[in-house]
Amino acid sequence: MPVSWTILIVLALSGLGYLATRSRAVRLAGGDIRKLHSRPSYYGWNAALLIGVPALFVTAIWRFLWPATSPALISAVALILAAAGLAFALTRTAPDFRARNAVETTVKALLMLCSSIAILTTAGIVLSMLFETGHFFQQYSWTEFFFGTTWSPRFGGGSDLGILPLLWGTLYISVIALAVSVPIGLFAAIYMSEYASGRMRSIAKPMIEVLAGIPTIVYGLFALITVGPMLRDWFAQPLGLGSSGSSVMTAGLVMGIMLIPFVSSLSDDIINAVPQSLRDGALGLGSTRSETIRKVVLPAALPGIVGAILLAASRAIGETMIVVMGAGAAAQMGLNPFEAMTTITVKIVSQLTGDTDFAAPETLVAFALGLTLFTITLGLNIVALYVVRKYREQYE
Structure with a gap:
């Protein structure tokens, strides 16, 4: 299965998980959303994040680090993680579950990850240049490089x-x-x-x-x-x-x-x-x-x-x-x-x-x-x- 199909399936499962857990939370509250700790949408977003984030993250990292890996294996692992996230979200759904806190914590972690990408990218660029520059100066004199006029x-x-x-x-x-x-x-x-x-x-x-x-x-x-x-x-x-x-x-x-x-x-x-x-x-x-x-x-x-x-x-x-x-x-x-x-x-x-x-x-x-x-x-x-x-x- 192509990885693009896997991503589409994971996104579809996230949407289904959102609807399923939101409906389950309202049903467990007897139709009275005032008995819920959080608004119904937070229960749905909790499921969508649990389904989509781990599966998509593992897929991206796997494809980046080991591009020669079989797409079928990556798809299988991603779908297993998505299914596990859906099952875990459904079992956690209850009127007293603090869904809003869980969603905000997850979103905060994602924002921190995104903000650290620039720092990690800069560090990677500098380290790669440092290592290759070190190899260069092992073969060529640094004095001739910095003070040479030709x-x-x-x-x-x-x-x-x-x-x-x-x-x-x-x-x-x-x-x-x-x-x-x-x-x-x-x-x-x-x-x-x-x-x-x-x-x-x-x-x-x-x-x-x-x-x-x-x-x-x-x-x-x-x-x-x-x-x-x-x-x-x-x-x-x-x-x-x-x-x-x-x-x-x-x-x-x-x-x-x-x-x-x-x-x-x-x-x-x-x-x-x-x-x-x-x-x-x-x-x-x-x-x-x-x-x-x-x-x-x-x-x-x-x-x-x-x-x-x-x-x-x-x-x-x-x-x-x-x-x-x-x-x-x-x-x-x-x-x-x-x-x-x-x-x-x-x-x-x-x-x-x-x-x-x-x-x-x-x-x-x-x-x-x-x-x-x-x-x-x-x-x-x-x-x-x-x-x-x-x-x-x-x-x-």
């Missing part, structure tokens, strides 16, 4: 896997992207929240947020076909700084455009959340609107704005497609923004593309690169948390 992987031996060129390209492109997105996004948020009329805001904000829904591959094509040649013809070649359309500036500008809605939309919501009483107090003391925004509204909203900028920075550091099509794949260090460079994420993809040997350092280096990105993002979170706590205390 990136030249060669499957078969003799690779130079210095991270500094990749790290430089990642930070260079991200800084340009933030230099574009943060001022534009923040000024747009200030205008929409403090100056724009309700009608203008209802039009402008959705139009800005449309940028967030455009696939990154479309931004990459825009960088490759439009922005790159324009920067080359208008700036790079006339100034003698380069002749390629793929450059750090191309990727940074297009990525900055992509990040504008991340900054503007979140900052707008945060600025609107500042109490109106703070604005009224500043205006009542004689401040102009611009002074109120600069000295009252923005400082009060600063913790949230820092969070929005952090989100944009994390998005910039992890971007791949725009860099591939806009900045090229040259792992080099330089200050010329019109030269081609690359980032850590691009090289992670390239090292794991095609037929790879996961015992070779040329492949395992992708996990070391991923762990480095994770550490950088963690550092950004720590800095943002410090800023949030420092400035939040002034307004509590």
Whole structure:
């Protein structure tokens, strides 16, 4: 029996169990639901949870851990658990049974399980990267990885896997992207929240947020076909700084455009959340609107704005497609923004593309690169948390 059929049967049994136990509870109370400890629906939900949760949980875990197991065996175990849950629910059904307490306890346990999934997933990601990074450093010197200035992987031996060129390209492109997105996004948020009329805001904000829904591959094509040649013809070649359309500036500008809605939309919501009483107090003391925004509204909203900028920075550091099509794949260090460079994420993809040997350092280096990105993002979170706590205390 296919597992999908098993799931449907278990759900059907849960529905039947709900109806059967609910009717049984009312019947045992002689038709007077006032004699029941809980409302009749709680008796039904108790049965539905006892039938469905164990069977579906065992099915999911079994399929995940042992996918080669016979579907018939999984179906048999799931149906046995469902039948046992139905029998147990029917025997527990009685007027004095605390069905509401049992249901709320079960639902609370399910909510705790769901909330722990994110934590367990993060722990699993970190542990997998740590283990594979450990295998990499057993085969390759950590000093050459962190302080090497040459990136030249060669499957078969003799690779130079210095991270500094990749790290430089990642930070260079991200800084340009933030230099574009943060001022534009923040000024747009200030205008929409403090100056724009309700009608203008209802039009402008959705139009800005449309940028967030455009696939990154479309931004990459825009960088490759439009922005790159324009920067080359208008700036790079006339100034003698380069002749390629793929450059750090191309990727940074297009990525900055992509990040504008991340900054503007979140900052707008945060600025609107500042109490109106703070604005009224500043205006009542004689401040102009611009002074109120600069000295009252923005400082009060600063913790949230820092969070929005952090989100944009994390998005910039992890971007791949725009860099591939806009900045090229040259792992080099330089200050010329019109030269081609690359980032850590691009090289992670390239090292794991095609037929790879996961015992070779040329492949395992992708996990070391991923762990480095994770550490950088963690550092950004720590800095943002410090800023949030420092400035939040002034307004509590």
